[in-house]
Amino acid sequence: MPLGSLVRIALVQFAPLPGDVEANLRTAKMLSGKKKADIFVFPHLFSSAAEPQEASRYAEDDDGPTPTMLQELAISRKAYAIGSYLAKTPHSIAKSPSHGKPSYRYVVFNPDGICAAKYDQIHLSSIAAENDYVSPGSSLPFFDALTFRSSVIGSYDLRFPELAREFGLSWGFLLFAGGAYKSNEIHQWDALLQARATENQMFAIGCNFGQEKKKKAKNEGGQGKTGADAEGAGSASDPLDFGGHSAVYAPDGRMLHRAGENEQVLVLDINPFEVEWCRNRYQYLTDAKVELHKRHVFESQDDPDK
Secondary structure (H helix, E strand, O other): OOOOOOEEEEEEEOOOOOOOHHHHHHHHHHHHOOOOOOEEEOOOOOOOOOOHHHOOOOOEOOOOHHHHHHHHHHHHHOOEEEEEEEEOOOOOOOOOOOOOOOEEEEEEEOOOOOEEEEEEOOOOOOOOOHHHOOOOOOOOOOEEEOOEEEEEEOOHHHHOHHHHHHHHHOOOOEEEEEOOOEHHHHHHHHHHHHHHHHHHOOEEEEEOOOEOHHHHOOOOOOOOOOOOOOOOOOOOOOOOOEOOOOEEEOOOOOEEEEOOOEOEEEEEEEOOOHHHHHHHHOOHHHHOOHHHHHHHHHHHHHOOOO
16 A cells, blocks of 8 residues: 555534524534544535425525535635535526526535535436426536545435546546435445445545434434435435435445444545555556447447347
8 A cells, every 4th residue: 555645534424404504504513613634525405405496495695604604614624625505506597498596516615715616416306306496517527635636426416427437537536425315225325435436446435414313213214305315215204314324435445434324523534545556456447448338328329229
């Protein structure tokens, strides 16, 4: 294993109060304020945990309470802060089918408080009717975190390997994901994070919502989800039955650490140079036939029998 500078990651896993932005931001600040890290990561729509039909109600400007909290955290802790919120879209986009709809926006603030990246979640859940209330993004940004190429994807994006593969082929090192996965689908969250790390030989770092200890006994066997993730399993029987399991997976697929189900801040040191070590030893990305894959996809679309 090569020597190199360690990067400390803090995954702020907590139980949200849907729709209570002020309380959720207060909880996020309280939990993150107790930890020292280079990069702080929060769950999907951590400040609102809103249902899709409430998207417009909780939409914020670029200087709204959620991005402001993330920016202030980055400056005060001299760290990167990664989180998401419902963002208002430009009303100057005339005749756009997404006109007026907010987006699921992920933002990254660097230690100087400068926004290093903005990403509007591309994939939206049709079964949760997210397209009726939310505007999709169109491209995945890259940014440098402590000189290491990084990117962030949304909760539902995690189910689609193409985005992570695009980032992997660009020699990305750190892939962050915000989650809102429920207890009955937490095994999928675990598997998807591990797969994105293994197939692209990079770190996959995911922060999911957890639940309060007192709710754990009540929520045994709970099913469904809120629109914060809209994974497509229908209505939630309990909007707070989140599964936790915020985790960090290494480039070879090893689970380095994983949180439980309850509220906690998972802090872990990683060595990003493991990415280069793993790719040099096991050259899966080098061996990938990218153009061949594309050709097969196009052929199958033209001729269903192929």
